[in-house]
Amino acid sequence: MLSEASLAEIARERAKYPPERARSALLAALRIAQAEHGYLPETLVEYVAGLLELPAIQAFEVATFYSMYDLRPVGKYKFCVCGSVSCFLNGSDGILAHLQERLGVGLGETTPDGLFTIAEVECLGACKDAPVMQLGDRYVETLTPESLDVLIGQLRGGRDDVR
Amino acid sequence: MPRIEIDGQELEVSAGTTIMEAATQLGIYIPFFCYHPKLSVAANCRMCLVDVEKQAKPLPACATPASDGMKISTSSRRARMAQQGVLEFLLINHPLDCPICDQGGECPLQDVTMGYANPHSLYTEEKRVVEDKDIGPLIATEMTRCIQCTRCVRFGQEIGGIMELGATGRGEKMAIGTYVGRAVRSELSGNMIDLCPVGALTSKPFRYRARSWELKHTPSLCPHCSTGCSTDVQSLGREVLRVTPRINEAVNEEWICDRGRFAYAGLGASDRITRPLLRVNGRLQEVSWAEALDAAAAGLEQVLAENGPDSVSGVISPQSTNEELFLFQGLLRGLGVQAIEHRLRQTDFRADAAMPLYPALNMSLEHLEGESLVFLCHAYPREQQPLTNHRLRKSVLAGGQVWAVDSVRREFNYPVHGLVAEAGQDAALYRTLARCVQGLAEEDGAGLPAEVLEAACALRDAADPLLLVGSGVLQHPGAAGLMAAIAELAEAAGARVGWLAEAANSAGAWLLGCVPGRLPGGVPAGTDSRPPAGGAWDARFRAWILMGVEPGLDAMAAVQARQSLADARFVLTISAFLGEAEAYADVVLPMAVWAESAGSYFNNEGRLQSFRAAVKASGEARPAWKILRVLADHLQVADLAFDDLDSVRSAWETRLGDFPLDVPAFGGFPEGLALMEGAGSPGEGCRILGDWSIYQGDPLVRRSVPLQQPAGCRLHPETAARQGLRDGDMVELQGPGGQGTQLPLALDAGVAPGAIWLSLGHPGTQALGGVGATVVLARAGVSAGAQA
Amino acid sequence: MYVNGVTLRNRGLPDSHRIGVYRQTGGYGALAKVLQGPMSPDQIISEMKLSALRGRGGAGFPTGLKWSFMPKGVAGTKYLLCNADEGEPGTCKDRDIMRYEPHRLIEGMIIGAYAMGARSGYIYIRGEFVEPIRTVEAAIDEAYAAGLLGERILGTDFSFDLAVHRGAGAYICGEETALMESLEGKKGQPRFKPPFPASYGLYGQPTTINNVETFASVPDIVLHGGEWFLKLGKPNNGGTKIFSVTGHVRNPGNFEVPMGTPFRDLLGMAGGLHPGRRLKAVIPGGTSTAMVAGDAMMELAMDYDSISKAGSALGAGSVIVIDDSVCIVRVVERIARFYMHESCGQCTPCREGMGWLWRVLHRIENGQGREPDLDLLQNVGSRIEGRTICALADGGVAPVVSSLRLFPEEYEHHIRQGSCLVTDSRSVA
């Protein structure tokens, strides 16, 4: 179910921990699996558990505990907008409202073209740059409706290197 | 040794004792939910908060170690406030459905609520509802009631040894469940029902059958394996509605397996016999006891008169009580009959002389926990003796090692080193091991598989290894050779040997003389009383007395048994269920089942335990001991005219006399015993391996619908490939006699190439010829399971 | 004033995250001093004690003392962990250290490992911090390449391995024992203590854990002495500290200033309030600390002891500034949502209580409050506090209870008028 590259990456993660502590690599293995498949279908969670010789339910416990795992399909770009207090004080509600209006979908939903998902998340640890969101591997900071519009345009245009 | 004070009482405790344990010692009750003395401490429910002097916060009694000088109050205002506060939190999302909850009346949450709750809840928000999942036929879930104490999850990880339930999600979304609603498979799963302090996990077969306070409790014993767990049989009127464990630290601690818990569901089987039956014009008809007894006596007397006592065979279930066993052999021997047997699954009796006084564990169950190296010899205690297995599991968790030598790789619930014999080479494997341990094979060690060498080294280096002989040895077509090889290995390794007795009262059957050639107490029965080659089903027999057995399903030589019984002049069946007897019995006498009867068993340790009837017998069924006694009367066998069970017991006790609990595991083997293995290559076919699965092994459990699992077969992937078969295929199997059956196939690299593993005890598999026979396979489509 | 002089000293330099730049500015000098000086582990620990460095992760526990708890001569590996899970609303300092000064953190950990005899270490970084993770991982590679990590560091007998462990989204993993569980591949559920990590930590082995900023302070303490560091700050509150000033300020940011700096000055550095706004309240140490009224805050100095005297806590130095444009009930409702969402779920009072608090606040906020609700909030809060395994629940109660005390009129307005005092008074004005 996973590519050679993903398996190799999991093996590298596993090597960080004592040999009898394969379970330590579970968080990483789930992340790597999710990166390859876009989300974590149940069969994939079980497969990952098998890789590390763990009971499936143990992997499932972890996959449902941490908020960064998606157990359902999400869009190519998942806008994780922080709604915690510092971002809230700096207008995160407005940012979320703007996104929903702009993309025509609600919180937790994905646009029909499969490009965008909007999610509200708790504190991202970048409060001085509020309002912020996490977008894949990066943070987009001091969001404004205007900066978002530009970003959405660029992403629609296929540019996913934009900051 | 810290000295502490709890509620004004002083106490000295050993270091590491928790406040909860100390309070228990003083008999002081602290409310709790997540705490359980047999599980790890989670300290998550927070119900057990107590007030400790000089501590800023209340502390959880279950997790806080007592330290010197601690002054603890379990019911000060501060402690009460804390407990009340926690309880309110537990209740805000707990449904108010006690009136329809099966836990009602035996619910710790209900009890603690009575004692500790603030009567006026301040909670007015909406209550949480948790989606239910079907986790199989045994455990009913009502997850909205769950209080997230995680006892069930910890049980699976720590006691059951397979983690099936988990707590997924976090915060208030945390919920207990299996992996995406899968069924729970652990053979110990029912214990989670007892552990759940609320009605989240309840017994599915018991669901809505009764309110707990209406039930009558009768202390009892589990009749399903040689561990002899203590149980509580709960009944309403004539019906057994539930079986739960009773605490008995020396035997089952506080657990029982699902077989012991749910087998009772078979009591209501539709073929339960409640009146005597007599074959008239080829058909069984209900008759009075008097008629039936007359007919039984007449039938037997006729065969005895015409064919002599050597033409009669008596077969009794090893689940029978000591009293029944004693009377059975007394009756038959009184008639001059020598062929008395309880070993339905054995076919090779050449080494009977080497059998011990009784199949003794030769140690206490508790001591098993301390073993450092155990070799299981063709034993699968996980299914055969689940709570004995639990002791072995503990030994492994404590750092011990368990090796399993077998014809197949079995799945244990703890790490086990497996050693699988090549098909038919079981005795040879023990021999090789023995040679290896002695160092004879050092030069040719190079040619041996690494795990054989490793096993031999483990045995050689162990200070005091233990070999446990399992039922797979006796079930083997070359049982005698296998035993001799194991004896050799024990000698070579300087190992102690214990037997894992096959059935609930195998020990009693041996001790009380239900074997050919041995009288009660193991006294030799005189010369030629050895079993004939065909065992209890030998062609020389013309009449049978069967008690509590279904040879067509229980016997290894089921094909032969069915044939012999069909051809018999006379068959008397004493049984609770009609089943196959319909086909061959001339007289059927309805006997009470274990829950309706009283008696005693010897467990695997040689521990004598007794039980009494929990419910009245169904219809006209009578306790078996009474039936035997009356039969003796009818057949004019002297000395068996006992008035009550106690006098039967004192009679056998006198006959048996004192016997040591620790007995030599093997006596002398006959000279020149052939291994009787590798009886030629199975050619095109596959050699049968197999065992009765946990829920198939006796007439009662196989009638318990919620426990039933379909029969199947397993092949090594290579064997399957060679035969053009795939996982999930339906396979047509042809036995030597041409009988065919279809079974779904699963691939399993733990089955030796060239062999096929069958789940025995099903009508289809029993028709194929038993372990060691050869079957021919052909693909017959795709199994229903694989289609879905 | 010694501003931005310790853990973020190089932030302004180009490529400050590279080992070369770090070395050019004296980096790894402290490690050399320790290993080649040599300094004994005990000497290091006594300098740490002298420095009065207190843990920067929130609890403010004296670092030198913590290091001295690590048992000596035990079997098996001892572990050193860095807590980079930074997730409490208002906190955003560790991210900058990792982005700009990863080697300072690594050097601090190596010195700590040497002082405590730890053979192996992990930096637990929250999963969302992908860029900081990459920066730290690259820095670890550089350090290995330079012989500063791994076997026989700088040619001595001392060896130490270090790797990054990525979180996956759970604030609770910042709690030190939850972090260890998470590192073991489990759900991040805090462990009951005792036993404490110094005897039973990661994989059941002796373990010490410190915050990123704590470790990043170590090289300078070793280089210049504990006394020097102490004097940067105040007695019992040694050194400088990064304050993340966020919320309603014109120039939010991380300001590393001496302990004891007046709040007034800090607010100034952050550009002050927006024009025309009045300071209503400040949460001085992240959302787990009690709110302080604006006026009172203006008189306070930013150090552990002063803030705790005012009934709150310095926490991780996460200063959230709230002006009069926002309703306190809304702010607190938002904070309560965080704790409900982040509760791990194991302890009853937290699992059940956090949602209860939020639901009541949510009702009040939406104009469906009832007269007894304020007592109820107090009551529920008091049943949660001090009754759980970890401090998350206490942290969730603090802002609720403190705001009830400071701003009862805003709550009452919501309940009685069914509307918000702030928006109402705005419309009146």
Ligand SMILES: Cc1cc2nc3c(=O)[nH]c(=O)nc-3n(C[C@H](O)[C@H](O)[C@H](O)COP(=O)(O)O)c2cc1C
């Ligand atoms: C709920 C909770 C969350 C925490 N989150 C963090 C965190 O993100 N980073 C951190 O360094 N410490 C956090 N802590 C504090 C740690 O438990 C621990 O005290 C700290 O890492 C010790 O390091 P220090 O002594 O250097 O401060 C948290 C504590 C609690 C109770």
Ligand code: SF4
């Ligand atoms: S199901 Fe029962 S045992 Fe399991 S966590 Fe819930 S309350 Fe506890």
Ligand code: FES
């Ligand atoms: S019994 Fe102690 S916390 Fe649950």
